[in-house]
Amino acid sequence: EVQLLESGGRLVQPGGSLRLSCAASGFTFSNYGMTWVRQAPGKGLEWVSVISGSGGSFYYADSVKGRFTISRDNSNNTLYLQLNRLRAEDTAVYFCAKDLEEQWLGPVAMEDYWGQGTLVTVSS
Amino acid sequence: QSALTQPPAASGSPGQSVTISCTGTSSDVGGYDYVSWYQQHPGKAPKLIIYEITKRPSGVPDRFSGSRSGNTASLTVSGLQAVDEADYYCSSYAGSKAIFGGGTRLTVL
Numbered sequence: 001e002v003q004l005l006e007s008g009g010r011l012v013q014p015g016g017s018l019r020l021s022c023a024a025s026g027f028t029f030s031n032y033g034m035t036w037v038r039q040a041p042g043k044g045l046e047w048v049s050v051i052s053g054s055g056g057s058f059y060y061a062d063s064v065k066g067r068f069t070i071s072r073d074n075s076n077n078t079l080y081l082q083l084n085r086l087r088a089e090d091t092a093v094y095f096c097a098k099d100l101e102e103q104w105l106g107p108v109a110m111e112d113y114w115g116q117g118t119l120v121t122v123s124s
Numbered sequence: 125q126s127a128l129t130q131p132p133a134a135s136g137s138p139g140q141s142v143t144i145s146c147t148g149t150s151s152d153v154g155g156y157d158y159v160s161w162y163q164q165h166p167g168k169a170p171k172l173i174i175y176e177i178t179k180r181p182s183g184v185p186d187r188f189s190g191s192r193s194g195n196t197a198s199l200t201v202s203g204l205q206a207v208d209e210a211d212y213y214c215s216s217y218a219g220s221k222a223i224f225g226g227g228t229r230l231t232v233l
Contacts, residue, residue: 044224107218
């Protein structure tokens, strides 16, 4: 059974940093691209970033480019998102999700399994 | 690119069909076959129900169908059931990124 478990969300001050983790199990982690999607309270979904199975390719939304860094540790089946220079508008539940296809397609937003999310609150 | 445009709300009675639109541009919805639809119930993670415009993941009922005409994609839910009441989001590949629609709240009357 595929399972994705996010952690690391908490209250952080504007300008601060945070690292989110997503522990994966139930599939061959290194074979699949992985995606982060966020959802501000009461708002819609926003695509954040995607990384290839090998970790060698990645893409970011314009709103986080230069501030967030996606990475993965295939030996520990874990996906990461480093959040720097946080702003109030980054407040959201952050979901990690597994790409549907083994073939790396880039940022195509086809995710078949999702975690339950971790809440990041940016406030002073 | 801005978010794709969806109607904020849609509704239908049990057994009826409802169609939700998702309008983009030739740089996203109209330019690539990577259009997906997600269903999200309150407090839950999104669920993929349509990918590559028309395809359904295994386990998704055939009451859900997708299509595209020009720069507008559509999701049709046939034979509406109470369990279909949820938020629906479209998404599309847009070059070096993906984008979502603003979401449509489907109410089953």
